[in-house]
Amino acid sequence: MTRTETSAAAPPQWLFLTILAGLGMIGPFSTDTIFPAFAQLGAEWGASDFALQQIITVYLLAFAAMSLFHGPLSDALGRKPVIIVGTIVYTLAAAGCALAPNLTVLLLFRALQGLAAGGGQIVSRAIVRDAFADTQAQRTMAQIAMIFGLAPAAAPIVGGWLLTVGDWRGTFWFLVGLGVVLLVLVLLWLPETHPAQNRTDFNPRTLLHNLLEVWRVPDGRRLAFTGMFHFGGNFLYISAAPLLIVNLLGKGEQDFWILFVPLITGMISGSWVSGRLAGRVNGRRLASVGYVISVCAAVVSLVFSLVPATRGLPWTVVAIPVQAFGIAVAYPIVTLAMLDLYPDRRGAASSVQAFVATVSNAVIAGLLVPLLARSLPTLAAGSLAFILVAWALWSYHLRRSGREPGTTPDAPAYEPTDEL
Known part of the structure; x- marks a missing residue:
């Protein structure tokens, strides 16, 4: 499939x-939309905070398990078929959640949701690198991150609104609608960016081999763990939102915007800056500056949480957008650095990256949040620890690798049009 052949059928960029x-x-809508309904679920089924937190953990663990296969399957079968099947199963699982008669059944369908969700979320990263080269890939990843960044802020707010017109089941019917809309868009307008001649063999041994080849490369493992700790600093706050907003700050189910609007403002701003500076500022330097900004902001959050005069609103959330800004600046560069190590196995690389990050997120949501969200200082200290480790891994990677992140010699097989 040549660039000329695919461009004829390409949708507007x-x-x-x-x-x-x-x-x-x-992903963000699957995890965050349900947060405001935790109190209602707990009252209806008599579930503890720990039990309710497993609604997130089960989804993330299932997502992590299947994430190892979505990418390699897309390398072998093409990107679009994997996304279509995953979206269909995800939508049916969301309907199952909405109809669940008890917590056990809900958890089963949440696991099925997690198994299917990566079909779109993981493979879409590989599509970016299929379609764009070098600086444009960083710009594109940043542009997508700006749109994607709206989700964690919008999801709990939407969840709160849904509770004003119905019960918690409406949250999952909303996810059904989201799945249907995405399925239609993919079927009608998403092109196949991974041509047949570039695909790997479709057999279990080859799929496993590709995953192992990704994992065997030290730079790949290091970047996977960098991304894991990188997002963990933000995800700790995101997954702790029900406890932070309700228990620690004494607010209600309509007040999740207090955390998520500042958080996502920082993420969107950082993504915009990363895209604008792509090709103008060295990618290594830009990501490193992003980490410095995040660490400084996390230190400020910790200090505010320790001082009695600043322990509470608005000080609790003042530095969070700055922390998210720095993380978002580095995100496209770290992600592309991982994908660029494996130009022939981008799907597998994206799967490994997603697997490591999602397992970490499941541990954060299921184990660390109940432990750290007992006070503002412990929550701030945990977030700072994640970002410090990510910065250390990235700095070590730069010393070990002489290659500029975000550059690869191969040309894209597909290029979207710019027309409206």
Whole structure:
């Protein structure tokens, strides 16, 4: 498939990016929309905070397990078929959650949701590198991150609104609608960016081999763990939102915007800056500056949480957008650095990256949040620890690797059009 052949059928670039961002938003909407309903679920089923937190953990563990296969399957079968099947199963699982008669059944369907969600979320990252080369890939990843960044802020707010017109089941019917919309967009307008001649063999041994080849490369493992700790600093706050907003700050189910609006403002701003500076500022330097900004902001949050005069609103959230800004500046560069190590196995690389990060997120949501969200200082200290480790790993990677992140010699097989 040549660039000329695919461009004839290419959608406008704004639509292409919107579809990819929408696929990436499945994860945040699947985890965050249900947060405001935790109190209602606990009252209806008599579930503890720890039991309710498993609604997130089960989803993330299932996502992590299947994430190892979505990418390699897309390397072998093409990107679009994997996304279509995953979106269909995800939508049916969301309907199952909405109809669940008890917590056990809900957890089973949440696991099924997690198994399917990566079909779009993981494979969409590989599509970016299929379609764009070098600086444009960083710009595109940043543009997608800007749209994607709206999801964690919008999801709990939408969840709160849904509770004003119905019960917690409406949250999952909303996810059903989201799945249907994405399925239609993918079927009608998402092109196949991984041509047949570039695909790997479709057999279990080859799929496993590709995953192991990704994991065997020291730079790949290091970047996977960098991304894991990188997002962990933000995800600790995100997954702790029900405890932070309700228990620690004494607010209600309509007040999740207090955390998520500042957080996502920082993420979107950082993504915009990363995209604007792509090709103008050395990627290594830009990501390193992003980490310095995040660490400084996390230190400020910790100090505010320790001082009695600043322990509470608005000080609790003042530095969070700055922390998120720095993380978002580095995100496209770290992600592309991982994908660029494996130009022939981008799907597998994306799967390994997603697997490591999602297992970490499951541990954060299921184990660390109940432990750290007992006070503002412990929560701030935990977030700072994650970002410090990510910065250390990235700095070590730069010393060990002489290659500029975000550069690769191969040309894209597909290029979207710019027309509206």
